[in-house]
Amino acid sequence: MITIDANGRPINARPGEMLLDALRRAGLSVPTLCHVEGLPPSGACRMCVVEVEGQRALVPSCALPVSEGMKVRTHSPRALRARKTIVELLLANHPDDCLYCVRSGACRLQDLAEELGVRQRRYGGARTASKVDTSSPSIIRDPDKCILCGKCVRVCEEVQGVSAIDFHGRGSRTRVSTAFDEGLNVSSCINCGQCILACPTGALREQSHVKEVLAALDDPKKFVVVQHAPAVSVTLAEEFGLKPGTDIAGQMTAVLRGLGFQRVFDASLAADLTVMEEASELVDRLRSGGRLPMMTSCSPGWIKLVEQAYPDFIENLSTCKSPQQMLGALVKSYFAERQSLDPAQIFSVSVAPCTAKKFEAERPEMARGGAADVDAVLTTRELAQIIRMRGLDVGALAPGPADSPLGERSTAGKLFGASGGAAEAVLRTLHFMLTGKELEQPRMPALRGPKGLKETRVRIGDLDLGVAVASGLASARRLLEDIREGRRRDLQFIEVMTCPGGCVAGGGQPLGAGPEAVEARMQALYRIDRDERVRTAHGNESVGRLYREYLGRPLSNRSRKLLHTRYARRDVVL
Amino acid sequence: MIAPDIDFILRRHAGAGRDALIPILQEVQEAHGYLSREAIICVSRHLGLPASKVCGVATFYNEFRFRAPGKFHVQVCRGTACHVKRSARLLDATATALGIKPGETSRDGLFSLEAVACVGACALAPVLAVNGEFHACVGPDSVRRILDFYRGKAARDGTDGG
Numbered sequence: 001m002i003t004i005d006a007n008g009r010p011i012n013a014r015p016g017e018m019l020l021d022a023l024r025r026a027g028l029s030v031p032t033l034c035h036v037e038g039l040p041p042s043g044a045c046r047m048c049v050v051e052v053e054g055q056r057a058l059v060p061s062c063a064l065p066v067s068e069g070m071k072v073r074t075h076s077p078r079a080l081r082a083r084k085t086i087v088e089l090l091l092a093n094h095p096d097d098c099l100y101c102v103r104s105g106a107c108r109l110q111d112l113a114e115e116l117g118v119r120q121r122r123y124g125g126a127r128t129a130s131k132v133d134t135s136s137p138s139i140i141r142d143p144d145k146c147i148l149c150g151k152c153v154r155v156c157e158e159v160q161g162v163s164a165i166d167f168h169g170r171g172s173r174t175r176v177s178t179a180f181d182e183g184l185n186v187s188s189c190i191n192c193g194q195c196i197l198a199c200p201t202g203a204l205r206e207q208s209h210v211k212e213v214l215a216a217l218d219d220p221k222k223f224v225v226v227q228h229a230p231a232v233s234v235t236l237a238e239e240f241g242l243k244p245g246t247d248i249a250g251q252m253t254a255v256l257r258g259l260g261f262q263r264v265f266d267a268s269l270a271a272d273l274t275v276m277e278e279a280s281e282l283v284d285r286l287r288s289g290g291r292l293p294m295m296t297s298c299s300p301g302w303i304k305l306v307e308q309a310y311p312d313f314i315e316n317l318s319t320c321k322s323p324q325q326m327l328g329a330l331v332k333s334y335f336a337e338r339q340s341l342d343p344a345q346i347f348s349v350s351v352a353p354c355t356a357k358k359f360e361a362e363r364p365e366m367a368r369g370g371a372a373d374v375d376a377v378l379t380t381r382e383l384a385q386i387i388r389m390r391g392l393d394v395g396a397l398a399p400g401p402a403d404s405p406l407g408e409r410s411t412a413g414k415l416f417g418a419s420g421g422a423a424e425a426v427l428r429t430l431h432f433m434l435t436g437k438e439l440e441q442p443r444m445p446a447l448r449g450p451k452g453l454k455e456t457r458v459r460i461g462d463l464d465l466g467v468a469v470a471s472g473l474a475s476a477r478r479l480l481e482d483i484r485e486g487r488r489r490d491l492q493f494i495e496v497m498t499c500p501g502g503c504v505a506g507g508g509q510p511l512g513a514g515p516e517a518v519e520a521r522m523q524a525l526y527r528i529d530r531d532e533r534v535r536t537a538h539g540n541e542s543v544g545r546l547y548r549e550y551l552g553r554p555l556s557n558r559s560r561k562l563l564h565t566r567y568a569r570r571d572v573v574l
Numbered sequence: 575m576i577a578p579d580i581d582f583i584l585r586r587h588a589g590a591g592r593d594a595l596i597p598i599l600q601e602v603q604e605a606h607g608y609l610s611r612e613a614i615i616c617v618s619r620h621l622g623l624p625a626s627k628v629c630g631v632a633t634f635y636n637e638f639r640f641r642a643p644g645k646f647h648v649q650v651c652r653g654t655a656c657h658v659k660r661s662a663r664l665l666d667a668t669a670t671a672l673g674i675k676p677g678e679t680s681r682d683g684l685f686s687l688e689a690v691a692c693v694g695a696c697a698l699a700p701v702l703a704v705n706g707e708f709h710a711c712v713g714p715d716s717v718r719r720i721l722d723f724y725r726g727k728a729a730r731d732g733t734d735g736g
Binding site (some may be wrong): 179 | 619
């Protein structure tokens, strides 16, 4: 440890770390617009400039390594003036439409203009008038609101390994764009929405389905049902000021009923079904010499990456649909039949922590008889918006249980919300299927936590299974490259989640969450798994009943028809 | 299908890394006169770089063009000396006469227009160059005459831009 002097107060710093990190740990908030925690500094925005004794110019603290005895002033008049000028210059060509902007109230640029006391337009710059790109089913890009901080570009490249976007042009004509300025829908974008989480302004947002959902709720001829993904109940609370990691499953169910949804189903139950089908598929592949390692298929961004960049691994993907699409298929078949409803009358909504789920719901493979199984997908943020719009108080409602028959879950299905959880859930059931006995230690610490790549070996009878878990597609790509090169013949089963940390950190989740918040969200899921009794998919009575009454058994003809799909090579400009 | 000349260039850069990107783009432009979408995709695949990144690098530099140049490539100098001699007006007049903006190619494929930094002939300012032939002290009024000269030349050659 070394000591530096910040505003006349000694603070501790770790040798080699950047000044900004030391300042923030000491509780000194220095603003930035371009810093991405966990990635190398880019020094693009200059908002984090501080005065350092002995240096003539202001220095960006994000890119300045600390040194012993360093004396800094973080909020000197000079530093504040520089920051304010930067914001004023950024505002010079920014559209003045905060009242209409999706980010109003959650915009870093707006916050900083407020904090720094910008009260008039000092610089009037030429406005750009770019087209808003609405081509993608998941993400909308509004380049006029872009301040060129570069966070989306870096997250897309360094965290996700996708690089669908980059800086084009230079100087005052610089812009963020796809290759050849084509629409996001035909680009290599995998719809994950991590760019939305990174964006400090309203330049990136999800393709909203709020209107469609409200219209359906208002239509007496529609039977409107909703499912919520495992990771939503542990993050929605943040939208209402509660601390990260608060589970409000019961209240959320009550709120969804209050909004007028006629049935509230739990996608975690479909995750249990995914476990049954996926474990059976793995048994099948292990016994019949099928393609290994088998890779999970619940994360639609990951699926698109494989289709476009790793078509040689399509055979490795489990044929299971994602929980969202499994439940969607069951709602318009099993549930419709039981309720004597015409499937065309049902409007099926999914609440997901994810923007790629919007893309997935629209995939032609996910339609049966020409109609989509899932009609609209709301992100956690969009659900919060509807709740606020309808004036419902989440805290004041008594918790309600989910609806039967598609509402009761095990904790295994719930674990799908955290990276490693799906693998853990599958291994619990796989053990039971192969040995007839439960795993002695169902909890797998090696597969838990936010790390990008996790591995373990599991002994099941005389089988020694190599399991890897990747989250963040840059991590997944490294693993795939290793497998391609033949270096990882020891692996039989791989879970991949597109977003770093899994769905708890999905692109549709509440904004502004740092690594601690993501960790707290994960812990909330782990607590649920610790505290409840039914911890395996095969132990879920509702799953058993579904197979007895309707599906037969895992991988039966009906299961294959409703719960499985096929993927194919996708031709996009990489 | 990779065009044979691009294939030839890429073969010459077999096993090259990302540091070879700009030289390769230069060679491709030398061969084709511009960087087509297809050429950029070939180059990005060859180097294992995302196409968005290759586009990013290529659009950063003024030297790269993304549309096929015309039979006659018109460059208007916007260097300091030419600027002082009102080359902005010259550029406007040329653009109006051709009906295209800088960076574009006329529909008949005959002319393309480019604004360039100093061409090193400051004594002749303002300078307009057509396929490397310099025209000195060009006023806005003489633009049409110069362009007509090249139109006539094309007609005599019996060629159009296509």
